[in-house]
Amino acid sequence: MGKDADWDEAPAELLRAGRDFVLADLDRDATPGWSAGKAGAEEAMAARGEELSDLQERLFAHGRTGGDRSVLLVLQGLDTAGKGGIVRHVLGMLDPQGVALASFGVPTETERKHHHLWRIRRALPPAGRIGVFDRSHYEQVLVVKVDGLEPAQENEGRYAELNRFDRQVINSGTTVIKVALMVSHEEQGARLRERLERPDKHWKYNPGDVDTRLKWNEFQDAYQEMFERTSTEAAPWYVVPADHKWYARIAVTELLYQALVGLDLSWPEADYDVEKEKGRLAATMADPAYQAHENEDTGGGKKSKKDNKKGKKGRKK
């Protein structure tokens, strides 16, 4: 761990939902493992961002040179939990070329014609990328289950199917990080109210959000069962208290950082002779034929650097 990370204990250990995890006991206002406060978090986050960015570039280079590794960050959470903020503030620190973002809403007509994993498979990150799912295949045991959108008898097989799917994804070379952002009922209410009070946030509000909020307890139960049945050794859930946005962001940053460190990627070796290429490049720099061309005064468009400088000075006068 770099010296900038002031974690008292690694969030990967603290936040992982183990066998006996009880969601009802989670203090959503807590900041497990972090005692340096908000200001300390913002500072540490910027430093981690640079390290994360370097690791991402390694991953990208690895993908470009035949490597098969990728990372998938799955974000779940109820409305206002801060999924979008994670995308903006955590993934926003990275080169967009290396990030593959997919958001999953109510399935479209086309999507409904396919198996529910169809749209998920299509959005998996290619080698070298960090994929981010804003909601995911796990909605199958959250909104689909709570709203009874598909027959209940299918429920049983769903958890097994999700675990199997994660397994396949991992076997194909993807490190899966599943994050559930958990806000308190009170904080969700405050965030929804803010969306209604501020015209610049109206677009984020959906009247359906209150209908979902009315089913708060059902959703909490669904999350509890999801953690119990799909927090596996291979793809555990990290349950992040999300009443403090800054905490959720630095925690996810750290989870992502540690996952990338775990890939242990080195810079790919050149598949050409570096010394030979240096020589070839140097030769082009000293090439008199090229210089002659550059100095050539065609009397029209092309002029040498010298001439251009003169020209500019001349114009200034």
Ligand code: AMP
């Ligand atoms: P948002 O994340 O605010 O853009 O909202 C997306 C909406 O899509 C949420 O209300 C989700 O409950 C809903 N949604 C996501 N996945 C599914 C799914 N598989 N079936 C039904 N609704 C879904």
Ligand code: MG
């Ligand atoms: Mg929403």
